[in-house]
Amino acid sequence: MPELPEVETVRRGLEPVLVGRTVVSARIEDSRLTRPDDPRAIAQRLEGNAVVAVDRRGKYLIVRFESGGALVIHLRMTGSLRSAPDGLIPVDPHRRAVVTLDDGSAVAYRDVRRFGTWDLFEPGAVEPYLDERLGPEPLSSRFTTRAFAKALAHRRAPIKAVILDQKTVAGVGNIYADEALWRAQIHPLREAASLSPVEVASLRRTIRAALALGVKLQGSTLRDYALPDGAYGGMQNEFKVYGREGEACRRCRAPIEKIRVAGRGTWYCPRCQPSPRG
Secondary structure (H helix, E strand, C coil): CCCHHHHHHHHHHHHHHHCCCEEEEEEECCHHHCCCCCHHHHHHHHCCCEEEEEEEECCEEEEEECCCCEEEEECCCCEEEEEECCCCCCCCCCEEEEEEECCCCEEEEEECCCCCEEEEECCCCHHHHHHHHCCCCCCCCCCCHHHHHHHHCCCCCEHHHHHHCCCCCCCCCHHHHHHHHHHHCCCCCCEHHHCCHHHHHHHHHHHHHHHHHHHHCCCCCCCCCCCCCCCCCCHHHHCCCCCCCCCECCCCCCECEEEEECCEEEEECCCCCCCCCC
16 A cells, blocks of 8 residues: 555645646546545536645645645545556556546546545545544644654553554654654564653654654555556665565675564564564
């Protein structure tokens, strides 16, 4: 699933394509995309809207309109957006929607597994919706050590499960959770509340560092993810533990191991990240 760096990379790619343009026509080809809303009604409401900004909150893309309304896109597992400057969208069995703009260009949404969503909000409605579901942005000033410590206090779940909770911190998913925990030398099964103040501060820093590197390298390329222009990111070449079971740890050379935490495949170094059970 695309995480904060991948979604931010998509946002940066879409921003120059969409901002300043007006939606001339919209065609939503999969009713799941807007369920329970009628896709034809959503498409009709999109037409005529002028785009003033493309923002991101956690893993959500937010296309803001001059009217004050907003389209919120969640890519989920395999959603992606591709732009076509000439407006020619290739035939694709996984295409779910096409938006044509006033300069003749087009943007297509494709989604192999069909889990992605498009939600159209009236003016003033999108912020309360997102604030209810998401914690602070990890690369913002709101993600302080104090706020992070408060979110972990009294949480008996494994630390990886807690930082995957989008209400703890927005945008962190499986890849960057593993990378951050390796950097902080914290075992993914450690009880969240057991972290010392020094460990909490360290993990906050490593979450930010892992995500910042992902943004710099334009995200990681896994399965169906790609940039809006069809190019690919490079973060997968920098993974320290994710997906590297049996390979040598790049810090201590011990073999990387894989377990499951909160139902997710989890990679860690047994020497650098000692087990909470000793």
